[in-house]
Amino acid sequence: MIFDNEISIKFKSNSQNEAFARTAVSAFVTAMSPTMNLGELSDIKTAVSEAVTNCIIHGYPKTKGDIYIKCSSLDKLFYIEIHDDGVGISNIKEAMQPMHTTSPQTERSGLGFTVMEAFMDSINVKSEPNKGTTVTMCKKIS
Amino acid sequence: MLNIFSDGSILIIAINGEIDHHSAEEIKSVTEHNLKERNSKNIIFDFTNVTFMDSAGIGMLIGRYKTLSYIGGKICLCNPSGSIKKLINLSGINKIINIFDTKEAALNALKGGKSL
Numbered sequence: 001m002i003f004d005n006e007i008s009i010k011f012k013s014n015s016q017n018e019a020f021a022r023t024a025v026s027a028f029v030t031a032m033s034p035t036m037n038l039g040e041l042s043d044i045k046t047a048v049s050e051a052v053t054n055c056i057i058h059g060y061p062k063t064k065g066d067i068y069i070k071c072s073s074l075d076k077l078f079y080i081e082i083h084d085d086g087v088g089i090s091n092i093k094e095a096m097q098p099m100h101t102t103s104p105q106t107e108r109s110g111l112g113f114t115v116m117e118a119f120m121d122s123i124n125v126k127s128e129p130n131k132g133t134t135v136t137m138c139k140k141i142s
Numbered sequence: 143m144l145n146i147f148s149d150g151s152i153l154i155i156a157i158n159g160e161i162d163h164h165s166a167e168e169i170k171s172v173t174e175h176n177l178k179e180r181n182s183k184n185i186i187f188d189f190t191n192v193t194f195m196d197s198a199g200i201g202m203l204i205g206r207y208k209t210l211s212y213i214g215g216k217i218c219l220c221n222p223s224g225s226i227k228k229l230i231n232l233s234g235i236n237k238i239i240n241i242f243d244t245k246e247a248a249l250n251a252l253k254g255g256k257s258l
Contacts, residue, residue, distance in 0.1 A: 015164035022160075022194070042194070042225035049196040053163045107170065107201040111233055115197050118232055 003072040003079075005031070010068050013060045013084070021052045021069060028071045029078055033141045043119035044078065044139060050112040051082040051135045058102065059086025059133055076141045083134040089127040096125065144172055151215075152252055153182035154245065158191040161199035170202050174209065183215040186248045189222040199226075200233045207238055216240070218248040 007028055011017045022045045029044055030036065048069075055067045065085055072079040089095045096117075101110035116123050120137040127133035143165065145156040153176055157169060173185065185206060189195075203217070210217050220242045222230065230236050242248040 015162075018162045018164055019160060022162075039225060039228075045194060046196050046225070046229065049162055049194075053196065053198060056163065107166070107198075107205040109197045109201040109204060109233060111197040111200060115229065115232065 001074065003074050006070065006072045008068065008070045010066050013056045013064050013067055013086075015053075015056055017067070018049055018052050018056070021067075022049055025069065025071060025080065028073075029141065032073045032078060033076065037142050040139070040142060044080075047116045047119045047137055047139075048080065048082070050115050051137070054112050054135075055082065055084040055086065055133070057108070058089075059084035061087065078139050078141055079136070080138075081134060081136045083132060085132040088129040088131050088133055089125070090129050092125050092127055144169065146172070146176055148180050148182060149249060150253070151181075151183040152186060152249065153177060153180060153184065154186045154188060154249075156188035156191065160194040161192060161202070162194070162196050163198040166198040166202040170205060173206055177209065183210070183213060184217070184252050185210060185215070186218045186220060186245060186252070188220050188245050189226060190220070190245075192222065192226060195222075195226045195229060197229070197233070200229065200235060203235055203239060207235070216252060218242060218252060220245045220248045 009024055011020060025048045026041060026045055029041060052067060068083040070081045094100060096113040098114045099110040101108045116137060120139045122138045124136045143158050147154040155173055207217050218240045221244060
């Protein structure tokens, strides 16, 4: 597919980079439609934050690694791919269940994938143990 | 990031900026510390200046709800933005945490003994 615009960024799995990821993606999306509904922009920022947090907490639970984000646009369709080279997910279906968390002792709500599903138009998750995880999401911008 | 006040047994925490996995831990530790230090029983989180929140914020609020339930206290939240309200409603925590339009309304409810 030939896109109108694309960006790729790579950053380390430090939690302070969550804000950087949201800001970078917001700048890309805003350029697609400067008069876009702010609620839509907020939905995208939230979904990105959830995906990046998953990379940091679950992808790289004991080490630091790289997180890759690729944003693309085609007319009013926004695509985003968020990838880590971390430990992967053995059971994607189970991981996407609402309130599912692998770390109940921490204050995680287990809502990450639920929020991504609710705030974006589509989500696809590909993962294999020890081969990382790729989350791809799409949203039509007004 | 946090402005902290007390009004009797009520701890008021005004949060500024964004709540995510990175910042939620600080809010948690500062809140827990002040609850003990000031011997507070109830909390109002003032969201007037919160510009973003993801599910890490939901986890932080549920954690404080558990803390206050243990000591018989209440947690209220005031003036969240439309986007944050959407996330709160999606999570269902609006069923256990009272949400008010203003800090004054939250204070009146807690002080007036309104059944929360």
